[in-house]
Amino acid sequence: MLIVFSFFDFEFIKKNFLFLKTTAGRGFFDIFCSFMFLITASTGDSSIMGYVMMGILMVCGVFFIVLGFMGKDPAGEDFKQSDVQTSAAKAALL
Numbered sequence: 838m839l840i841v842f843s844f845f846d847f848e849f850i851k852k853n854f855l856f857l858k859t860t861a862g863r864g865f866f867d868i869f870c871s872f873m874f875l876i877t878a879s880t881g882d883s884s885i886m887g888y889v890m891m892g893i894l895m896v897c898g899v900f901f902i903v904l905g906f907m908g909k910d911p912a913g914e915d916f917k918q919s920d921v922q923t924s925a926a927k928a929a930l931l
Contacts, residue, residue, distance in 0.1 A: 861905030867898030 842850055856862030871894035874887050 859905060860901050864898045864901030864903075864905060867894045867901060871895040871898060 850857060857866060871891045874891040874894065877887050
């Protein structure tokens with residue numbers, strides 16, 4: 838849920854989870870989450886789905902980290918609420 842919220846201009850994300858505003862930060866968070874699936878899968882309730890989710894998140898995390906360190910940061914700037922409202926108002930007038 839935090840990853841989804843990081844795409845929007847929420848003040849609490851900027852204040853508490855600023856690392857999610859960068860591509861590399863999202864990659865590190867994906868790798869952290871993948872280890873949570875690995876720990877869950879390695880307990881007595883091991884299922885193949887835990888390993889699959891761990892693998893998917895690990896691949897996504899490594900991809901985002903590589904993309905972030907290559908200087909290609911598609912996360913970029915947030916959408917500003919005022920810009921969206923202005924754009925919507927202009928589109929409505931057309």
